[in-house]
Protein backbone atom coordinates (compact mmCIF):
# COMPACT_ATOMS: atom_id res chain seq x y z
CA UNK A 1 0.00 0.00 0.00
CA UNK A 2 1.28 3.48 -0.93
CA UNK A 3 -0.68 5.23 1.83
CA UNK A 4 -3.98 7.06 2.24
CA UNK A 5 -4.90 9.71 -0.33
CA UNK A 6 -7.75 12.18 0.10
CA UNK A 7 -8.89 13.25 -3.39
CA UNK A 8 -11.48 15.97 -4.05
CA UNK A 9 -13.81 16.15 -7.05
CA UNK A 10 -13.82 12.59 -8.40
CA UNK A 11 -17.26 12.63 -10.03
CA UNK A 12 -15.84 13.48 -13.46
CA UNK A 13 -12.97 14.86 -15.49
CA UNK A 14 -9.39 14.70 -14.25
CA UNK A 15 -10.49 13.72 -10.72
CA UNK A 16 -12.09 10.45 -11.88
CA UNK A 17 -8.97 9.49 -13.82
CA UNK A 18 -6.51 10.48 -11.12
CA UNK A 19 -8.44 8.40 -8.58
CA UNK A 20 -8.28 5.40 -10.95
CA UNK A 21 -4.53 5.85 -11.47
CA UNK A 22 -3.77 6.29 -7.76
CA UNK A 23 -5.80 3.16 -7.01
CA UNK A 24 -3.82 1.32 -9.70
CA UNK A 25 -0.61 2.45 -7.98
CA UNK A 26 -1.74 0.93 -4.69
CA UNK A 27 -3.14 3.98 -2.83
CA UNK A 28 -6.13 3.71 -0.52
CA UNK A 29 -8.53 6.54 -1.30
CA UNK A 30 -10.88 8.85 0.52
CA UNK A 31 -13.13 10.35 -2.16
CA UNK A 32 -14.50 13.80 -1.30
CA UNK A 33 -17.49 15.00 -3.31
CA UNK A 34 -20.54 17.19 -2.82
CA UNK A 35 -22.97 14.55 -4.12
CA UNK A 36 -22.38 11.04 -2.80
CA UNK A 37 -24.93 9.55 -5.20
CA UNK A 38 -22.95 10.75 -8.22
CA UNK A 39 -19.70 9.70 -6.49
CA UNK A 40 -21.05 6.17 -5.99
CA UNK A 41 -20.22 4.66 -9.40
CA UNK A 42 -16.47 5.32 -9.05
CA UNK A 43 -16.50 4.25 -5.40
CA UNK A 44 -17.98 0.92 -6.50
CA UNK A 45 -15.61 0.55 -9.45
CA UNK A 46 -12.59 1.10 -7.15
CA UNK A 47 -14.15 -0.59 -4.14
CA UNK A 48 -11.00 -2.46 -3.06
CA UNK A 49 -9.11 0.85 -2.94
CA UNK A 50 -11.77 3.11 -1.44
CA UNK A 51 -11.46 3.53 2.31
CA UNK A 52 -14.27 6.11 2.50
CA UNK A 53 -16.53 8.34 0.46
CA UNK A 54 -17.06 11.66 2.23
CA UNK A 55 -19.51 14.47 1.46
CA UNK A 56 -18.27 18.05 1.21
CA UNK A 57 -19.54 21.03 -0.73
CA UNK A 58 -16.29 22.92 -1.23
CA UNK A 59 -18.21 26.18 -1.59
CA UNK A 60 -19.48 25.84 1.99
CA UNK A 61 -17.11 26.37 4.94
CA UNK A 62 -19.26 24.40 7.39
CA UNK A 63 -19.49 21.46 5.01
CA UNK A 64 -15.67 21.39 4.62
CA UNK A 65 -15.31 21.59 8.39
CA UNK A 66 -17.66 18.58 8.84
CA UNK A 67 -15.76 16.59 6.21
CA UNK A 68 -12.31 17.23 7.71
CA UNK A 69 -13.63 16.33 11.17
CA UNK A 70 -15.02 13.08 9.79
CA UNK A 71 -11.75 12.19 8.03
CA UNK A 72 -9.65 13.14 11.06
CA UNK A 73 -11.85 11.04 13.34
CA UNK A 74 -11.58 7.98 11.08
CA UNK A 75 -7.94 8.15 9.90
CA UNK A 76 -4.85 8.90 11.96
CA UNK A 77 -2.65 9.49 8.92
CA UNK A 78 -3.23 11.16 5.56
CA UNK A 79 -0.29 10.64 3.21
CA UNK A 80 -1.68 12.70 0.35
CA UNK A 81 -4.25 15.46 0.00
CA UNK A 82 -4.97 16.01 -3.68
CA UNK A 83 -6.84 19.27 -4.15
CA UNK A 84 -8.31 18.52 -7.55
CA UNK A 85 -11.89 19.87 -7.41
CA UNK A 86 -12.28 23.21 -9.10
CA UNK A 87 -14.65 25.43 -11.02
CA UNK A 88 -14.30 27.31 -14.28
CA UNK A 89 -17.48 29.30 -14.67
CA UNK A 90 -19.12 31.72 -17.06
CA UNK A 91 -21.27 34.45 -15.50
CA UNK A 92 -20.36 35.79 -12.06
CA UNK A 93 -21.55 33.65 -9.13
CA UNK A 94 -21.17 33.95 -5.39
CA UNK A 95 -21.11 31.20 -2.77
CA UNK A 96 -23.58 31.01 0.12
CA UNK A 97 -21.00 32.97 2.13
CA UNK A 98 -21.18 35.74 -0.49
CA UNK A 99 -17.67 35.05 -1.79
CA UNK A 100 -16.84 34.98 -5.50
CA UNK A 101 -17.14 31.29 -6.50
CA UNK A 102 -13.73 30.74 -8.16
CA UNK A 103 -11.91 32.20 -5.17
CA UNK A 104 -14.14 30.16 -2.85
CA UNK A 105 -13.71 26.72 -4.45
CA UNK A 106 -10.30 27.03 -6.12
CA UNK A 107 -8.42 28.97 -3.41
CA UNK A 108 -10.17 29.00 -0.03
CA UNK A 109 -11.31 25.34 -0.06
CA UNK A 110 -7.80 23.88 -0.59
CA UNK A 111 -6.55 26.16 2.20
CA UNK A 112 -9.33 25.06 4.57
CA UNK A 113 -8.77 21.38 3.74
CA UNK A 114 -5.08 21.71 4.63
CA UNK A 115 -5.92 23.35 7.97
CA UNK A 116 -8.61 20.78 8.75
CA UNK A 117 -6.40 17.80 7.85
CA UNK A 118 -3.16 19.20 9.30
CA UNK A 119 -3.18 16.63 12.15
CA UNK A 120 -3.21 13.47 9.98
CA UNK A 121 -0.99 15.14 7.34
CA UNK A 122 1.61 15.94 10.01
CA UNK A 123 1.35 12.42 11.43
CA UNK A 124 2.16 10.97 7.99
CA UNK A 125 4.65 13.66 6.88
CA UNK A 126 2.24 13.83 3.98
CA UNK A 127 2.10 15.68 0.68
CA UNK A 128 -0.44 18.28 -0.45
CA UNK A 129 -0.73 18.36 -4.23
CA UNK A 130 -2.93 21.17 -5.54
CA UNK A 131 -4.07 21.37 -9.14
CA UNK A 132 -3.02 24.73 -10.49
CA UNK A 133 -3.04 26.39 -13.88
CA UNK A 134 -0.19 27.67 -15.98
CA UNK A 135 -2.55 30.47 -16.97
CA UNK A 136 -1.05 32.29 -13.96
CA UNK A 137 2.15 32.70 -15.98
CA UNK A 138 0.33 34.54 -18.75
CA UNK A 139 -1.66 37.08 -16.78
CA UNK A 140 -0.74 40.62 -15.78
CA UNK A 141 -0.25 39.78 -12.15
CA UNK A 142 -2.33 38.81 -9.14
CA UNK A 143 -4.85 41.43 -8.01
CA UNK A 144 -5.32 40.48 -4.38
CA UNK A 145 -7.81 43.29 -3.70
CA UNK A 146 -10.07 42.09 -6.50
CA UNK A 147 -10.27 38.42 -5.47
CA UNK A 148 -13.41 38.97 -3.41
CA UNK A 149 -15.00 41.34 -5.87
CA UNK A 150 -13.48 40.96 -9.35
CA UNK A 151 -13.83 43.78 -11.82
CA UNK A 152 -12.71 41.61 -14.74
CA UNK A 153 -15.21 38.74 -15.00
CA UNK A 154 -14.01 37.35 -18.33
CA UNK A 155 -14.24 33.54 -18.59
CA UNK A 156 -10.88 31.81 -18.10
CA UNK A 157 -8.77 35.01 -18.09
CA UNK A 158 -10.62 36.65 -15.19
CA UNK A 159 -11.46 35.19 -11.76
CA UNK A 160 -10.53 31.60 -12.75
CA UNK A 161 -6.89 32.44 -13.51
CA UNK A 162 -6.73 34.81 -10.53
CA UNK A 163 -7.98 32.06 -8.19
CA UNK A 164 -5.38 29.60 -9.49
CA UNK A 165 -2.63 32.24 -9.14
CA UNK A 166 -3.83 32.89 -5.59
CA UNK A 167 -3.87 29.20 -4.62
CA UNK A 168 -0.29 28.79 -5.87
CA UNK A 169 0.75 31.65 -3.56
CA UNK A 170 -1.31 30.25 -0.67
CA UNK A 171 0.30 26.81 -1.04
CA UNK A 172 3.70 28.53 -1.22
CA UNK A 173 2.94 30.30 2.06
CA UNK A 174 1.82 27.04 3.67
CA UNK A 175 4.99 25.33 2.36
CA UNK A 176 7.04 27.90 4.30
CA UNK A 177 4.91 27.53 7.40
CA UNK A 178 5.09 23.71 7.50
CA UNK A 179 8.64 23.35 6.10
CA UNK A 180 10.15 22.21 9.40
CA UNK A 181 7.21 20.00 10.29
CA UNK A 182 7.33 17.60 7.38
CA UNK A 183 4.35 18.39 5.11
CA UNK A 184 5.39 18.78 1.46
CA UNK A 185 3.42 21.17 -0.77
CA UNK A 186 3.29 21.04 -4.57
CA UNK A 187 1.26 22.74 -7.26
CA UNK A 188 0.92 21.03 -10.63
CA UNK A 189 -0.76 22.14 -13.86
CA UNK A 190 -2.28 19.16 -15.72
CA UNK A 191 -2.30 21.06 -19.04
CA UNK A 192 -5.26 21.82 -21.32
CA UNK A 193 -7.73 18.98 -20.89
CA UNK A 194 -11.07 18.23 -22.54
CA UNK A 195 -13.52 18.18 -19.61
CA UNK A 196 -16.83 19.81 -18.76
CA UNK A 197 -14.89 22.69 -17.21
CA UNK A 198 -13.21 23.56 -20.52
CA UNK A 199 -16.02 22.86 -22.96
CA UNK A 200 -18.80 24.91 -21.38
CA UNK A 201 -19.51 28.55 -20.69
CA UNK A 202 -16.39 28.86 -18.53
CA UNK A 203 -14.40 28.88 -21.75
CA UNK A 204 -14.36 32.03 -23.94
CA UNK A 205 -16.50 31.37 -27.06
CA UNK A 206 -13.54 31.76 -29.42
CA UNK A 207 -11.56 29.03 -27.61
CA UNK A 208 -14.37 26.46 -27.38
CA UNK A 209 -13.70 24.94 -30.84
CA UNK A 210 -9.99 24.76 -29.96
CA UNK A 211 -10.66 23.03 -26.64
CA UNK A 212 -13.00 20.53 -28.28
CA UNK A 213 -10.34 19.53 -30.84
CA UNK A 214 -6.91 20.18 -29.35
CA UNK A 215 -7.28 19.64 -25.60
CA UNK A 216 -5.99 16.34 -24.22
CA UNK A 217 -8.02 13.54 -22.62
CA UNK A 218 -8.28 13.50 -18.85
CA UNK A 219 -6.30 10.22 -18.57
CA UNK A 220 -3.18 11.97 -19.85
CA UNK A 221 -3.59 14.97 -17.54
CA UNK A 222 -4.23 12.73 -14.54
CA UNK A 223 -0.95 10.94 -15.28
CA UNK A 224 0.84 14.31 -15.05
CA UNK A 225 -0.57 14.85 -11.58
CA UNK A 226 0.50 11.37 -10.47
CA UNK A 227 3.94 12.06 -11.92
CA UNK A 228 4.24 15.16 -9.67
CA UNK A 229 4.44 12.66 -6.76
CA UNK A 230 7.40 10.84 -8.32
CA UNK A 231 10.37 10.15 -6.01
CA UNK A 232 12.68 12.09 -8.38
CA UNK A 233 11.29 15.31 -6.85
CA UNK A 234 12.46 14.14 -3.42
CA UNK A 235 10.90 15.85 -0.41
CA UNK A 236 11.39 19.36 -1.76
CA UNK A 237 8.47 21.59 -0.82
CA UNK A 238 6.92 24.60 -2.55
CA UNK A 239 7.49 23.28 -6.08
CA UNK A 240 5.44 24.21 -9.11
CA UNK A 241 5.47 21.46 -11.74
CA UNK A 242 4.15 21.24 -15.24
CA UNK A 243 4.88 18.73 -18.00
CA UNK A 244 7.05 16.76 -15.58
CA UNK A 245 9.44 19.60 -14.81
CA UNK A 246 9.87 22.06 -11.96
CA UNK A 247 9.11 25.56 -13.31
CA UNK A 248 9.45 29.02 -11.83
CA UNK A 249 6.27 30.53 -10.44
CA UNK A 250 5.40 34.16 -11.16
CA UNK A 251 7.24 36.48 -8.71
CA UNK A 252 4.09 37.42 -6.76
CA UNK A 253 3.32 33.75 -6.01
CA UNK A 254 6.65 33.33 -4.22
CA UNK A 255 6.72 36.76 -2.56
CA UNK A 256 6.52 36.17 1.23
CA UNK A 257 4.56 39.42 1.75
CA UNK A 258 1.91 38.41 -0.80
CA UNK A 259 1.78 34.89 0.66
CA UNK A 260 1.33 36.27 4.20
CA UNK A 261 -1.42 38.61 3.10
CA UNK A 262 -3.29 35.82 1.32
CA UNK A 263 -2.93 33.46 4.28
CA UNK A 264 -4.39 36.17 6.54
CA UNK A 265 -7.31 36.60 4.12
CA UNK A 266 -7.91 32.84 4.02
CA UNK A 267 -7.79 32.62 7.81
CA UNK A 268 -10.15 35.57 8.29
CA UNK A 269 -12.65 34.26 5.73
CA UNK A 270 -12.68 30.59 6.76
CA UNK A 271 -12.04 31.03 10.48
CA UNK A 272 -9.23 28.43 10.51
Ligand SMILES: NC(=O)c1ccc[n+]([C@@H]2O[C@H](COP(=O)([O-])OP(=O)(O)OC[C@H]3O[C@@H](n4cnc5c(N)ncnc54)[C@H](OP(=O)(O)O)[C@@H]3O)[C@@H](O)[C@H]2O)c1
Nearest residue numbers: 009010011013014034057058059084085086192193195197
Ligand atom coordinates in the same frame (compact mmCIF):
# COMPACT_ATOMS: atom_id res chain seq x y z
N1 LIG B 1 -9.40 20.94 -17.77
C1 LIG B 1 -8.33 21.71 -17.90
O1 LIG B 1 -7.89 22.07 -19.00
C2 LIG B 1 -7.59 22.17 -16.67
C3 LIG B 1 -6.38 22.87 -16.83
C4 LIG B 1 -5.71 23.30 -15.69
C5 LIG B 1 -6.24 23.03 -14.44
N2 LIG B 1 -7.41 22.36 -14.33
C6 LIG B 1 -7.93 22.08 -12.98
O2 LIG B 1 -8.06 20.68 -12.82
C7 LIG B 1 -9.06 20.40 -11.84
C8 LIG B 1 -10.06 19.41 -12.39
O3 LIG B 1 -10.68 20.04 -13.50
P1 LIG B 1 -11.57 19.29 -14.59
O4 LIG B 1 -11.24 19.92 -15.88
O5 LIG B 1 -11.49 17.82 -14.40
O6 LIG B 1 -13.01 19.84 -14.17
P2 LIG B 1 -14.48 19.20 -14.17
O7 LIG B 1 -14.60 18.10 -15.16
O8 LIG B 1 -15.37 20.36 -14.27
O9 LIG B 1 -14.57 18.53 -12.69
C9 LIG B 1 -14.53 19.35 -11.56
C10 LIG B 1 -14.71 18.50 -10.31
O10 LIG B 1 -14.74 19.42 -9.19
C11 LIG B 1 -15.93 19.17 -8.46
N3 LIG B 1 -16.47 20.37 -7.81
C12 LIG B 1 -16.78 21.56 -8.38
N4 LIG B 1 -17.34 22.38 -7.46
C13 LIG B 1 -17.40 21.68 -6.31
C14 LIG B 1 -17.90 21.97 -5.01
N5 LIG B 1 -18.47 23.15 -4.70
N6 LIG B 1 -17.79 21.02 -4.05
C15 LIG B 1 -17.25 19.81 -4.33
N7 LIG B 1 -16.77 19.47 -5.55
C16 LIG B 1 -16.85 20.40 -6.53
C17 LIG B 1 -16.93 18.65 -9.49
O11 LIG B 1 -17.98 17.99 -8.81
P3 LIG B 1 -19.51 18.01 -9.36
O12 LIG B 1 -19.62 16.85 -10.31
O13 LIG B 1 -20.32 17.82 -8.12
O14 LIG B 1 -19.75 19.33 -10.03
C18 LIG B 1 -16.03 17.72 -10.30
O15 LIG B 1 -15.85 16.50 -9.64
C19 LIG B 1 -9.67 21.75 -11.49
O16 LIG B 1 -9.04 22.26 -10.32
C20 LIG B 1 -9.32 22.61 -12.69
O17 LIG B 1 -9.30 23.98 -12.39
C21 LIG B 1 -8.10 21.91 -15.41
